[in-house]
Amino acid sequence: MWNANDFCDAESGFDYVFSKMNAIYGATFANHWRDVDPNLIRQVWMDECGRGLTYRPKMDYALQHMNPDRPPSALAFKKLLMDGPRIPDKPETLITRQPTLHERIATEKAKVEALAKLREMTQHLRMPK
Secondary structure (H helix, E strand, C coil): CCCHHHECCHHHHHHHHHHHHHHHHCHHHHHHCCCCCHHHHHHHHHHHHHHHHHEHHHHHHHHHCCCCCCCCCHHHHHHHHHHCCCCCCCCCCCCCCCCCHHHHHHHHHHHHHHHHHHHHHHHHHCCCC
């Protein structure tokens, strides 16, 4: 079921995933990325994981199914995301408001009056037969 609280932007999703992995793997995680530009890491992970970083249940699934011994690569995490729950589509409202009887009558009356005024205004424009 679609829930707005399950969604975030990819930047927030990346921060969520990396903070969780930092807590899970500790120093191993920090050392894993020591000599790599943080901006490059962020960009590659966001490119690889894409929309998966916008849906929290998918991220939580991936985090719960990681290898407990070592942090995943971006490609490995992407696979875990793909294995997780499907991202639901936002539901569309199927019920539309129908005009009430009084609104339909008022609309019809306004239409009749507008057509009468239009006939009156254009009567002198008619070509003689």
